Amino acid sequence: MSSTNKHILNPNKWIELHADYLYNYTISRINNQDLAKDLVQDTFFAALKAKDNFQGKASERTWLTSILKRKIIDHYRKINSAKGKAEVKMNFYTDGEREGEWIEERVPSTWNSEIEKVIENNELSEAIEKCINDLPEKYEMVFRMKTIQQFETEEICKELGITSSNLWVIIHRARTQLRKCMEDSWFKN
């Protein structure tokens, strides 16, 4: 490859050229504006520090994104390992002879008004958003990536360093918790 094909970095133009892209990239994974701004800022700072290591093989944007990806996975590991942080409420017995059975108060109740309740309006969207926000961070992040952003399972697993069976356990817990929340806040009143 001739040297003219090499990509070069131009930090003076980073904000103008890449800030929105990186911000969007972050928001679709971490639905928190302040945190997203911080991660984008950290990415630029880290990139500036590391700019002498840039070999010009990838485009500037690809290189910046790879730094951001590491920031995001660091964040995920932090929320995943945080001790004493809120967990989802258990829906099933986890041991004993009733292992895997529904815990009584979490058994789905019948929704008699479900037909007229699925009117697609802003209030429904608000109720959903509120329930998703109530999920512990890790569950919120994986649920949003899979359901709202519709990333491929494989892509999420790769990005967050989890197995697909991990992913389905997280999705399962998120959805059972969301079901209960939507039942209480939307379908039953």
Next chain:
Amino acid sequence: MKLNCDEATKICDKNQYGEASLMEKIKLGFHLFLCKKCGTYSKQNTVLTKCYKFHKNGKNSPHCLSKDDKKHLDKELKARM
């Protein structure tokens, strides 16, 4: 062959994304045939998936940083150059 409710609803959730295997779907069908609670869950799950889809369609507009945010970022970055 026999699933408990936790396992059955997990497959049911996976199936909402079209990613349950044939074997899993057969096991799930068998469980749902016998278990009314999970039957209710499964029915509601379809309704919820519809709700989430609706919610998604209203949400996926691109996000931008504000002018002020960019100015601030620019200042911070320049200070480090």
